[in-house]
Each structure stands twice: as structure tokens, then as C-alpha cells.
Amino acid sequence: MSILLKDATIVRQNSTRDIVHGDVYIEDDIITEVGTVHHEADIVIKDRLVMPGLMNMHTHLPMTLLRGYGDDLPLEEWLRTRIWPVEKKLKERHIRIGTTLAFMEMVAGGTTCAADMYFFEDVIAGVCRDVGMRCLAGFSIIDFDTPEMKREELIPACEKFIRKWQNDDLVIPVVAPHSTYSCSPETLERAAGMAKRYNTYIHTHCSETRHEVYDVLNRYGERPLAQLKKHGALTEKTMLAHCGWITKEEVRDIAGVGACVIHNPVSNMKLATGGYTPLPELFDAHASVTLGTDGAASNNTLDMFETMKFAALIHKHHRWDASIVTAQQVLDMATVNAARFLGLPVGSIEEGKKADVICLDLHAPNLLPKHNIVSHLVYAASGYNVTDVIINGKMVYHNRTFVTVDEDQVYEEVEKAKEELTGM
Numbered sequence: 001m002s003i004l005l006k007d008a009t010i011v012r013q014n015s016t017r018d019i020v021h022g023d024v025y026i027e028d029d030i031i032t033e034v035g036t037v038h039h040e041a042d043i044v045i046k047d048r049l050v051m052p053g054l055m056n057m058h059t060h061l062p063m064t065l066l067r068g069y070g071d072d073l074p075l076e077e078w079l080r081t082r083i084w085p086v087e088k089k090l091k092e093r094h095i096r097i098g099t100t101l102a103f104m105e106m107v108a109g110g111t112t113c114a115a116d117m118y119f120f121e122d123v124i125a126g127v128c129r130d131v132g133m134r135c136l137a138g139f140s141i142i143d144f145d146t147p148e149m150k151r152e153e154l155i156p157a158c159e160k161f162i163r164k165w166q167n168d169d170l171v172i173p174v175v176a177p178h179s180t181y182s183c184s185p186e187t188l189e190r191a192a193g194m195a196k197r198y199n200t201y202i203h204t205h206c207s208e209t210r211h212e213v214y215d216v217l218n219r220y221g222e223r224p225l226a227q228l229k230k231h232g233a234l235t236e237k238t239m240l241a242h243c244g245w246i247t248k249e250e251v252r253d254i255a256g257v258g259a260c261v262i263h264n265p266v267s268n269m270k271l272a273t274g275g276y277t278p279l280p281e282l283f284d285a286h287a288s289v290t291l292g293t294d295g296a297a298s299n300n301t302l303d304m305f306e307t308m309k310f311a312a313l314i315h316k317h318h319r320w321d322a323s324i325v326t327a328q329q330v331l332d333m334a335t336v337n338a339a340r341f342l343g344l345p346v347g348s349i350e351e352g353k354k355a356d357v358i359c360l361d362l363h364a365p366n367l368l369p370k371h372n373i374v375s376h377l378v379y380a381a382s383g384y385n386v387t388d389v390i391i392n393g394k395m396v397y398h399n400r401t402f403v404t405v406d407e408d409q410v411y412e413e414v415e416k417a418k419e420e421l422t423g424m
């Protein structure tokens with residue numbers, strides 16, 4: 001299988017951040033040529049903007065089913081009256097349809113890789129495998145019974161899950177202790193030990209709200225980051241979602257260890273968490289900083305173009321400084337930064353890299369005139385500009401049509417799931 005992207009404007013995201021005019025050739029799962037290509041291919045796409053697919057580093061995929069179900073409520077009330085009662089009713093079929101809907105929304109918006117954490121993770125991983133989504137599938141570990149299993153079953157089930165998926169070329173199994181307020185020290189240690197044994201990532205929520213920071217401090221005498229560190233869960237493979245309430249010292253700790261911060265500006269603003277992930281300080285400390293949407297229940301989309309824009313704007317506004325976070329820095333967070341942290345050969349358009357590539361139509365009213373392409377991608381583009389998406393060399397979205405799912409059938413099943421879960 002070969003794909004030729006001809007006469008393209010290529011945003012390479014290579015080390016010199018080149019934007020060039022030319023062709024990209026994809027053979028099987030690999031980008032084999034960037035430049036002038038003379039041979040033919042099975043599929044030819046002409047005259048597009050070509051760039052690496054966006055990487056959404058923190059989300060809860062099946063929560064697409066809870067999109068718009070209980071907005072404009074205080075966080076505690078939202079969880080207690082809306083989210084938790086519905087999550088109790090979740091069955092495997094709901095997870096399957098919610099994840100498929102999430103996949104469709106993500107690829108139509110130019111996202112090629114998602115770091116998930118939820119319940120029924122084996123089902124989520126299976127859906128990603130079937131539809132062709134690159135996924136870091138985070139098996140949630142928490143000190144409560146989940147809709148899927150009893151709490152004491154979680155650690156052994158997670159181990160089985162890692163063994164099953166550890167050699168897959170699209171799904172990477174991840175250990176996901178939910179947070180320091182919902183996991184005891186013992187649970188954290190067991191989760192961290194397992195991640196170490198299998199040399200995989202740890203994905204957790206960290207310092208999302210001020211309430212959380214003081215709750216953990218009161219209970220354990222440590223702030224959430226120190227609590228993770230104390231119990232072996234802060235490593236160079238740890239993915240820390242949010243970090244809206246971290247100190248300058250904690251910024252240095254994160255950078256020193258080589259863990260990764262995932263900034264979720266839209267979710268943070270919608271849930272009114274108040275804290276500002278300290279991007280300028282994290283950049284100065286050379287920490288690994290990436291972007292996520294969080295789940296669709298608190299965003300309410302999985303739109304990474306929107307997330308890039310918010311990520312730039314929130315800090316400019318907060319610091320009274322329009323230059324504090326640039327469009328290029330934000331685009332890097334959504335592509336090369338995530339790829340570099342994960343050690344995955346994606347995130348840029350270079351020979352030898354895996355073909356996770358998206359195409360946009362630049363002949364669109366919101367993208368003209370072409371003064372500055374990177375500025376357009378962060379401040380002006382949206383998912384509506386995306387025409388084609390290739391993941392691991394496979395075309396999953398072609399001429400704005402889903403290749404691997406039956407769109408109408410999914411919409412029908414989504415409505416059915418909504419009725420089952422909310423009775424509405």
C-alpha cells in the first residue's frame with residue numbers, strides 16, 4: 001500500500017521547523033520520501049497542507065457519550081449528580097460506541113494519537129485497534145469498584161492487559177493510577193512497580209484543583225507530586241495530566257525526572273479549576289510539555305486545534321504578555337514534544353518516521369491570505385479544514401469520509417446508548 005501526497009505545503013516539524021513545497025511518499029507504515037517524487041502510488045492526494053497528526057495526550061474516550069450532559073455546574077455537584085450515576089450504568093457496548101464516536105471526532109479533527117484512561121480499557125484498546133487509531137491505552141487503577149470490576153481485581157487485570165497488548169503496533173498499554181486522592185500509597189506503589197516491570201508509562205491526574213492539593217497534603221503530609229515521588233510513581237515515563245496547581249520547585253522536580261506535563265486548558269477553564277499550568281516556567285526548565293483535551297464531558301469536544309488556540313491564549317491573557325507562549329511552541333506541544341517524550345517515531349514529516357499524517361485544505365476562507373502557516377494552524381484552523389488522515393500508513397479518513405467505520409450506524413447506536421444511560 002502506497003500513498004503519494006503531491007504538490008503539498010509541508011509543515012515538517014523537523015529540527016529546523018521547515019515549511020516546504022513538495023511531495024511526501026508513504027510506503028506501508030513509513031514515510032519513505034520527502035521532496036520531489038516521480039513514481040506513482042495506490043492513492044494520490046494533491047494540493048494539500050501536509051503535517052504530522054495531532055497528539056491528544058490526555059482524554060477519556062468513551063465520555064463522548066456524556067457530552068453536554070450537565071454543564072455549567074460546580075465540579076463536585078457535576079460529578080456527584082451527573083457523571084458518577086451514569087458511569088455506574090456503563091456496559092461494554094456503551095464503551096464500544098463511545099470510543100468509536102471519539103475516534104470519528106478525533107480523526108475528523110486531525111488527531112492521530114490519543115492517550116486514554118478509563119474503565120473497560122481492553123474494550124477501548126480493541127476498538128482503537130479495529131478502527132486504526134494510535135492509542136496509549138491507560139488501564140485505570142483506583143481504590144473503588146469500577147463499573148467493570150471490583151477494586152481488588154484491578155491490579156491483576158491490568159497486568160493481564162499489559163501482557164496482551166505489549167507488542168501491538170497501534171496500542172501501547174499504560175498503567176493509569178487515577179490520582180493521589182483516589183489511590184492509597186499502597187495502590188500507587190503497586191501500580192508504579194508494575195509500570196517499571198513492564199517498562200511502560202504511568203498516566204495520572206496531578207494537581208488539577210486546589211482542593212485536591214490540600215486534600216492530599218492533609219491526608220498524607222505531601223502535595224500530590226511529592227506523594228507520587230515518594231511511592232515510586234514519578235519517573236521519566238510518568239504522564240501528569242493538568243498540573244494547574246504546581247509550584248516552581250515542583251516544575252524543577254518534573255523537569256529533573258523527565259516526566260511529562262499534559263496541559264488541558266479547555267477542560268480546566270470549563271470546570272473552573274482556577275490554576276494555570278505554568279507553561280513559561282516549564283519551558284524555561286526544559287520540561288516535557290504536551291497537550292490534551294480531557295474527556296468530552298468536561299470540554300466538550302476532542303478538538304486539538306481548539307485546544308492549541310486556548311493553550312496559547314490563556315497564558316497570554318493571564319501573564320499580560322502576548323509573546324509568552326508562541327504559536328510554534330503550541331504546535332510543538334501537540335506534535336514533536338509528545339512524540340519525543342514517548343520515544344515514538346511520529347510527530348514530524350521525515351523519512352523513516354511512521355506515517356501519522358494529516359492533510360488540510362488551505363483553500364478555505366478562514367486560512368487566507370497565507371501570511372503565516374503556523375499562526376493559521378494554531379489561531380485560525382479548525383477540524384473543518386481537515387480532509388484526509390493517515391495513521392500508521394493506513395488511510396482512515398479520506399476526502400472527509402470515514403474509511404473504517406459506518407457513520408450512520410454509529411450515530412444510531414449513540415442515540416440508543418444515550419437513552420439507556422440517561423433515560424432521556
Ligand SMILES: [Zn+2]
Nearest residue numbers: 205241294295
Ligand atoms: Zn482527566
